[in-house]
Amino acid sequence: TQLLEQSPQFLSIQEGENLTVYCNSSSVFSSLQWYRQEPGEGPVLLVTVVTGGEVKKLKRLTFQFGDARKDSSLHITAAQPGDTGLYLCAGNSLNTNAGKSTFGDGTTLTVKP
Amino acid sequence: NAGVMQNPRHLVRRRGQEARLRCSPMKGHSHVYWYRQLPEEGLKFMVYLQKENIIDESGMPKERFSAEFPKEGPSILRIQQVVRGDSAAYFCASSRQGGGNTIYFGEGSWLTVV
Numbered sequence: 009t010q011l012l013e014q015s016p017q018f019l020s021i022q023e024g025e026n027l028t029v030y031c032n033s034s035s036v037f038s039s040l041q042w043y044r045q046e047p048g049e050g051p052v053l054l055v056t057v058v059t060g061g062e063v064k065k066l067k068r069l070t071f072q073f074g075d076a077r078k079d080s081s082l083h084i085t086a087a088q089p090g091d092t093g094l095y096l097c098a099g100n101s102l103n104t105n106a107g108k109s110t111f112g113d114g115t116t117l118t119v120k121p
Numbered sequence: 122n123a124g125v126m127q128n129p130r131h132l133v134r135r136r137g138q139e140a141r142l143r144c145s146p147m148k149g150h151s152h153v154y155w156y157r158q159l160p161e162e163g164l165k166f167m168v169y170l171q172k173e174n175i176i177d178e179s180g181m182p183k184e185r186f187s188a189e190f191p192k193e194g195p196s197i198l199r200i201q202q203v204v205r206g207d208s209a210a211y212f213c214a215s216s217r218q219g220g221g222n223t224i225y226f227g228e229g230s231w232l233t234v235v
Contacts, residue, residue, distance in 0.1 A: 012163075043226075050125075050212050050226035051164070096163055108154070108177060109224075111163035 011035075012099055014112035022120050024086055029115040031097035032079045038100055040080050041109065042071055045094040054082075087119045124148065125227035126195075127213050133233045140200040140207070142230045146215030153196040154224060155188060158210045170196060203234045 012033050021027055031040070039058045043051035055064050057073035057080060064071045068091075070083040084091055094116050098109035124147035134140050146153050152171055156164040169177040170190035181188065185203075190196040200207055210231050214224040 014163075041223075048229075048231075050228045053223060053225070056223065098164075108166050108169055109164075111156075111165070113161070113163040116161075 012097055012110055012112035014095075014097060014115050016115060017113070018116050018118075020118040020120065021087055023088055025119075026083070026085050027087055027117070028081055028083045029095055029117070030079065030081050031099075031112055033099060034078065035099070035101060036077050038077070040073060040077075040100070041098045042080070042082055043096040043098065045096060045114070046092075051096055084117075087117075089119045089121050092117055092119050125150075125213060125215050125225055127211075127227035127230050129230060130228065131231045131233070133235060134203050135235055136204055137202050140203050140232055140234075142198040142200075142211050142213075142232070143195040144198070144213030144215075144227060145195040146213075147225055150215035150217050150225075152216045152218065152224075153190050154214045154216075155196075155198050156212045156214065156226075158212060158229075160209075164212060167198075200232070203232070205234045208232055208234045 012031055015030050039056055041056045042054045044054055045051040055071045060075045060077045062073045068085045072081050094114045096111055096114045098111045100109055126145040128143050154169050155167040157167055158164045166180040168181050168188045173192050185201045187199045210229045212226050212229045214226045216224045
């Protein structure tokens with residue numbers, strides 16, 4: 009069974025601070041997705057990374073896929089209260105359908121004004 | 122995640138009753154996936170369906186749970202004789218094709234068993 013471990017589980021910071029959350033596994037993934045989920049809503053896809061060492065930027069968010077495709081990180085610069093939410097990573101192993109993803113348990117981020 | 126429609130958004134059932142959750146995929150999508158999320162946990166894959174076919178049900182509990190995606194109409198996740206442990210958020214996602222395609226989630230159905 010593939011497992012994705014996310015850390016930290018909870019993170020509370022002040023507006024304007026930077027932060028990094030992590031997603032680690034002992035398994036290799038063909039692709040990895042990051043989602044953000046707000047209370048009472050479904051997950052919203054932020055990014056998909058597929059190449060080892062890949063870095064993608066989405067405004068203040070920077071996503072990195074590890075060289076070995078076993079881990080990933082999400083860095084947020086100058087966090088804002090609107091960034092508050094549950095950040096989930098999900099991985100797809102080789103030869104499995106993209107919809108059958110393995111999810112981590114998420115990092116709950118709170119950004120205080 | 123706009124476009125994947127789930128209903129009801131909230132459902133309350135007494136122990137022993139049946140729960141039916143519906144999912145209409147995005148327009149043009151023929152692949153549907155159901156996930157379950159317990160409080161403060163990530164999503165757990167349940168089942169993957171195409172029209173009239175169950176492709177992968179490896180995440181479905183062996184008893185009381187079933188899913189279908191008929192030729193016409195929405196996909197339905199059915200839970201018979203619900204128990205309190207079934208209380209969770211159930212998410213549906215869809216994709217245009219299988220294998221490597223991005224999936225889009227609906228807003229979920231929250232089941233509470235009292």
